[in-house]
Amino acid sequence: MSGWDNFAAVVGTVLAAWVVGGGLLFFKRPKLAFSMALVGAAILSVFIGGLWVYLERPPLRTLGETRLWYAFWLSCVGLGLLRKWHLQWPFYYTHGMAAFFLLITLIHPESHDKTLMPALQSPWFAPHVVVYLIAYAFLTAASLAGMRGLFKQFKNEDETQIIGMADDMVLLGFSFLTMGLLFGAFWAKEAWGHYWTWDPKETWAFLTWAAYLYFIHFRVLKRDSTRMAFVFLSLAWIVLLLCWFGVNYMPSANYSVHTYTK
Amino acid sequence: MNQTKPFWLAPLGCRQAFITAAGLIGVGWLLEMFSGSSGIVALVWPWNACVMGLFSLWLLGLAFIWKDHALIVWLAGVPMALASVLALCLLSMVAGIFPQDGEAAAGWLRTFGFGHVFNSWAFxxxxxxxxxxxxxxxxxKIIFWKRDKNAFRFTLKHGGLWICLAGAFFGSGDVLRWKMILKEGDESSRAVEPASGQIYEMPFSLCLKNFKMEEYVPSGFFKESAAGVSAMRRGEQMLEIREGAKGHWRDWIVRVEYFYPHAEYLPMGFQNDAAPDSARPPAAFVVVEKKGALQSFSGWVSCGGGTLPPHTLPLSDGLEWVMASPRPKRFLSEVQVVQTKGGQTFSAGIEVNKPLSVAGWKLYQLSYDEQQGAASEYSVIEAVRDPWLPVVYGGLFMLLAGTFLFLSDGIRSMRTHDQQNGGTT
Structure with a gap:
């Protein structure tokens, strides 16, 4: 592997594996589908590993690099739901979303180099960002469940299973989000002197966290308002995306020291 | 039916909670307007500890004396949690969109405290x-304790969050962030408070023995001479400049013949400066050829720095080949520390992500003379003191422990939690 040179070939192979996996699932061969998609995720993980070796730093500095991890974890979430809970539809949704983010990265290549500014040279860097991307993958699965739930309600079909899955995904994602937030606070104390300074990126990270905190408490209070829950999940995903890369485009962005390199 | 009653007569619930939060925001904005729109000044020791103590006693009093009062149950309940979290979100969103530059914010943004949301009355x-x-x-939860894991997790998470939020809030006035400007060779125990410019004496002195800056190898790229901008599009890779490096860009081929990490410009040409602490900028001799063209271009390029002006290599087609300034890899201030109390002396390094702890202060590498780069003769150290940090971290660790506990034993019960009415939260 040499950096990004083989990226197009890797994306092609990974997508082919996922498409074949999707086809196998459609024709009621879940075990084979699982293995096929797993091969795709494994190839992606090898590429990320190769990138880490080639760049001599964790490949988590640029938006494009974080998108690779996001695609990988999304695939893992889809595979986990298929294997553990025998849910088939998330397989298509998560892999579709993962493929979309891989294609964005392919279409919008970035300038990349091996440099890592001193503030990023911290033992907290990799755990903080990786845990965050795991959280994003779970919460994306929850939002996809929200969208499917709304669709099912529209068609007057049963959505009990979907709301159960969405709740679980939010609880898992929120746990990782909390860890990511706290790791970030510990890191900020070592790098910038204070654990929280309400930098625009931190503010949006708080908003994402608070949005899902709201959802969890909303579900405790209004168990039956599934429609509101589905709408909320779909909207919360927008806050998440704003935090991930939307901050770069806001008037406050120039005041942030934490935005990802574009 | 509740719906037909006006909200002040209906049992306390969500509606009243949201109205309360909205009302508090309104009161906050009014207070902001009438107090000159300059926000709140945080309390300092010992007043902040007294107020936090009184606040805690007030909460304990409310919870113990009116255990079953509807108002207390409502104040402690999920509807109020939803209302306060949503209100906090809305205010934070304002701060996330508009720049938080305090005094600089103008007009209505300033009137309602939108330019300094986090110390505004509403917030x-x-x-x-x-x-x-x-x-x-x-x-x-503690008063009506039930012996089960959910109650324990609930207390760890919510109690941890309360301790962390309260510690950060009441302790914010005691956080000191002062700057120490150290000149190479000089000893100083003075720190300046950036906002007021007031000078303080620290309980130790620092002598800057050496400021070191390491850089990554520089990169080179094609530039449009007339426009003065890069000719390369996003995604097209710059060439890492090392001896023997070779790169392609469209029809062009670039070869680096010589690379001097620290170069000086003498009348006979560029020379490498082998001194170990050299702060001179890098330079490289490159050969650039265009496929199919007979002519090739060669010469020295340098990003320049110190007394050396930048050198670029002019090419045909209105292009030139340019060395970009190398990116910083490491900033290090080597200091001698003398503690006023006891007079202990020791040498240490302060660098980004590796602060130094001395006499209750944490010292951070903050800045240097950016014009001079590695040749900077001074270094700016930030001295930070936060006596409330153990409180905040105590809360954070409780929250983290609650989260780990949930991940380790909550997942197993996940598929049944919807029958338990949200027990896993």
């Missing part, structure tokens, strides 16, 4: 509402 009132809700919820 503080909502924050206190959240602390009241969270605090009462935890105390009530």
């Amino acid at each position: 503080v009132l909502i924050y206190l509402l959240l602390l009241t809700n969270l605090g009462l919820a935890v105390i009530r």
Whole structure:
């Protein structure tokens, strides 16, 4: 592997594996589908590993690099739901979303180099960002469940299973989000002197966290308002995306020291 | 039916909670307008500790004396949690969109405190509402303790969050962030408070023995001479300049013949400066050819720095080949520390991500003379003191422990939790 040179070939192979996996699932061969998609995720993980070796730093500095991890974890979430809970539809949704983010990265290549500014040279860097991307993958699965739930309600079909899955995904994602937030606070104390300074990126990270905190408490209070829950999940995903890369485009962005390199 | 009653007569629930939060925001904005739109100044020791103590006693009193009062149950309940979290979100969103430059914010942004949301009256009132809700919820959980894992996890998470939020809030006035400007060779125990410019004497002195800056190898790229901008599009890779490096860009081929990490410009040409601490900028001799063209271009390029002006290599087609300034890899201030009390002396390094702890202060590498780069003759150290940090970290660790506990034993019960009415939260 040499950096990004083989990226197009890797994306092609990974997508082919996922498409074949999707086809196998459609024709009621879940075990084979699982293995096929797993091969795709494994190839992606090898590429990320190769990138880490080639760049001599964790490949988590640029938006494009974080998108690779996001695609990988999304695939893992889809595979986990298929294997553990025998849910088939998330397989298509998560892999579709993962493929979309891989294609964005392919279409919008970035300038990349091996440099890592001193503030990023911290033992907290990799755990903080990786845990965050795991959280994003779970919460994306929850939002996809929200969208499917709304669709099912529209068609007057049963959505009990979907709301159960969405709740679980939010609880898992929120746990990782909390860890990511706290790791970030510990890191900020070592790098910038204070654990929280309400930098625009931190503010949006708080908003994402608070949005899902709201959802969890909303579900405790209004168990039956599934429609509101589905709408909320779909909207919360927008806050998440704003935090991930939307901050770069806001008037406050120039005041942030934490935005990802574009 | 409740719906037909006006909200002040109906049993306390969501509607009243949201109206309370909205009302507090309104009161906050009014207070902001009438107090000159300059926000709130944080309390300092010992007043902040007294107020936090009184606030905690007030919460304990409320929870113990009116255990079953509807108002306390409502204040501690989920509807109030929803209202206060939503209100905090809305205010934070304002701060996430508009730049938070305090005094600089103009017009209506300033009137309502939108330019300094986090020390505006509205934010503080909502924050206190959240602390009241969270605090009462935890105390009530303990009063009506049920021996199960959920109650334990609930207390760890909510109690941890309360301790962390309260510690950060009441302790914020005691956080000191001062700057020490150290000149190479000089000893100083003075620190300046950036906002007021006031000078303080530290309980130790620092002598800057050496400021070191390491850089990554520089990169080179094609530039449009007339426009003065890069000719390369996003995604097209710059060439890392090392001896023997070769790169392609469209029809062009670039070869680096020589690379001097620290170069000086003498009448006979560029020379490498082998001194170990050299702060001179890098330079490289490159050969650039265009496929199919007979002519090739060669010469020295340098990003320049110190007394050396930048050198670029002019090419045909209105292009030139340019060395970009190398990116910083490491900033290090080597200092001698002398503690006033006891007179202990020791040498240490302060660098980004590796602060130094001395006499209750943490010292951070903050800045240097950016014009001079590695040749900077001074270094700026930030001295930070936060006596409330153990409180905040105590809360954070409780929250983290609650989260780990959930991940380790909550997942197993996940598929059944919807019958338990949200027990896993």
